[in-house]
Amino acid sequence: MDFFGSFQALGVEGGTIAMFAMMMLLLLAGIPLAFVTLLVALVFALGWFGPMAVPLITSRVYSFVSSFVFVSVPMFVLMAAILDRSGIARDLFDAMKLVGGRLRGGVAIQTLVVAVILAAMSGIIGGEIVLLGLLALPQMLRLGYDKHLAIGVVCAGGALGTMVPPSIVLILYGLTANVSIGDLFTSSFLPGLMLAGFYVIYVLVRAYLNPAVAPIMEEQSVPRAEKLRLLKGLILPILVVACVLGSIYGGVASVTEASAVGVMGVLLSTVIRGEFTLGLLQGAAMQTLRTVGMIVWIGIGASALVGVFNLMGGIKFVTELITGISDDRLYILLFMMLILFVLGMFLDWTGIALLTMPIFVPIITGLGYDPVWFGVLFCMNMQVSFLSPPFGPAAFYLKSVAPPEISLGMIFKALLPFIAMQILAVAVLIAFPGITGR
Numbered sequence: 001m002d003f004f005g006s007f008q009a010l011g012v013e014g015g016t017i018a019m020f021a022m023m024m025l026l027l028l029a030g031i032p033l034a035f036v037t038l039l040v041a042l043v044f045a046l047g048w049f050g051p052m053a054v055p056l057i058t059s060r061v062y063s064f065v066s067s068f069v070f071v072s073v074p075m076f077v078l079m080a081a082i083l084d085r086s087g088i089a090r091d092l093f094d095a096m097k098l099v100g101g102r103l104r105g106g107v108a109i110q111t112l113v114v115a116v117i118l119a120a121m122s123g124i125i126g127g128e129i130v131l132l133g134l135l136a137l138p139q140m141l142r143l144g145y146d147k148h149l150a151i152g153v154v155c156a157g158g159a160l161g162t163m164v165p166p167s168i169v170l171i172l173y174g175l176t177a178n179v180s181i182g183d184l185f186t187s188s189f190l191p192g193l194m195l196a197g198f199y200v201i202y203v204l205v206r207a208y209l210n211p212a213v214a215p216i217m218e219e220q221s222v223p224r225a226e227k228l229r230l231l232k233g234l235i236l237p238i239l240v241v242a243c244v245l246g247s248i249y250g251g252v253a254s255v256t257e258a259s260a261v262g263v264m265g266v267l268l269s270t271v272i273r274g275e276f277t278l279g280l281l282q283g284a285a286m287q288t289l290r291t292v293g294m295i296v297w298i299g300i301g302a303s304a305l306v307g308v309f310n311l312m313g314g315i316k317f318v319t320e321l322i323t324g325i326s327d328d329r330l331y332i333l334l335f336m337m338l339i340l341f342v343l344g345m346f347l348d349w350t351g352i353a354l355l356t357m358p359i360f361v362p363i364i365t366g367l368g369y370d371p372v373w374f375g376v377l378f379c380m381n382m383q384v385s386f387l388s389p390p391f392g393p394a395a396f397y398l399k400s401v402a403p404p405e406i407s408l409g410m411i412f413k414a415l416l417p418f419i420a421m422q423i424l425a426v427a428v429l430i431a432f433p434g435i436t437g438r
Contacts (some may be wrong), residue, residue, distance in 0.1 A: 012313045022091055035300040037277055037302050042304070044309075054308060069171065072171055073172070075260055076261050077287075079266050079294055080128075081287040083269060084130070089392060089431070092114055104207040104214055108153045111136040111153050112153060112200055118161070120165065120241040132399055133401040149213050154385075155395065156418035156421075156422075164337055165189055165192075166245070170379055172295075172354070177371050177374075182255060187372050191376055198421045236272065243258075243261050243265050245255070260413060337377070337430075339356070340352065349382045349385055353378070373438040380422065380425055392412065399411060
């Protein structure tokens with residue numbers, strides 16, 4: 001039998017299994033996801049349809065990378081990269097000491113508040129976890145905080161960038177699902193604060209039930225001049241957040257335009273603070289190229305793979321498989337959440353979004369659910385993937401800056417209560433979709 005078209009003998013069922021098995025084998029071999037998806041797409045395009053199918057792959061890839069909204073991704077990544085290199089986050093953390101005061105668990109709550117503000121400034125989790133790991137973790141350990149509580153607060157707080165706008169996860173979901181990113185930002189803001197609220201309540205409950213896990217800071221008299229200096233550290237970050245989110249929610253600017261406003265705001269902040277150098281800008285630009293390059297390549301591979309899979313009839317097959325498990329749409333939704341949860345244990349969120357959403361979103365809309373609400377639900381599910389073993393990236397980010405005595409096993413153990421709260425947040429969003437305002 002001729003190679004071109006010979007894969008069709010497998011049928012859609014056999015082809016789906018063969019495609020999934022090939023992906024798993026290549027991933028286990030250590031090949032990056034972007035190249036795995038592109039290679040599998042090429043092999044199945046040639047094997048199923050012959051050489052004439054290759055232009056179909058390139059046209060689908062072009063439609064992905066040519067989206068105007070995609071410009072906002074490198075802008076928000078650049079914001080995060082500049083923040084990494086400036087002292088804005090450090091001064092923000094120092095300023096929040098005035099808020100923590102004599103509250104038991106105050107430093108942990110202060111860390112969570114800073115995490116929310118940083119998330120609203122950039123939407124990138126890796127840098128936030130590293131920053132908080134360098135700023136907050138040593139202070140909590142020095143004050144005698146329980147190691148597991150301190151580790152969990154840093155990782156879970158740093159991962160809030162997934163939920164709090166401007167989230168890169170929401171932007172990619174909006175591109176893939178073809179829904180308004182502005183609507184996604186509006187709908188995710190309250191759920192993001194709700195999840196942060198769960199963390200704060202957990203810290204307070206543990207601190208007051210067992211005072212030893214979160215000792216109160218020794219009261220120090222802070223001179224008025226120092227208080228004013230610390231408060232100044234709050235002004236610039238809050239102004240940047242207000243400009244970015246205010247311009248989006250106020251209808252003044254699109255998400256893409258607001259991302260440029262954010263970059264300009266952070267750059268001006270570094271100039272005002274006297275931190276701006278060409279070296280800082282060059283380092284931030286190189287970090288942005290590396291991060292966005294990875295996202296683009298994963299997008300190219302996933303777009304090609306989904307396009308070929310769709311031509312094979314695979315999306316229709318998987319859709320019938322998922323919708324056939326029950327007549328109750330809630331069970332179908334829960335099954336999809338389970339699939340996303342399991343995939344999140346092994347794959348990067350970018351690949352999960354680009355591979356699954358072209359299949360899941362049509363099912364969701366067909367069941368009568370709101371795709372914007374489902375996007376918020378998806379992002380909340382991806383919160384779990386950042387913390388869940390064996391490949392939870394938050395744990396590895398923290399391990400890179402944590403003291404040597406803190407093992408990876410200790411970090412994953414510390415994250416279990418926070419994973420439970422994330423799953424609770426998913427359940428609350430399913431039970432009460434009105435939280436998103438939809």
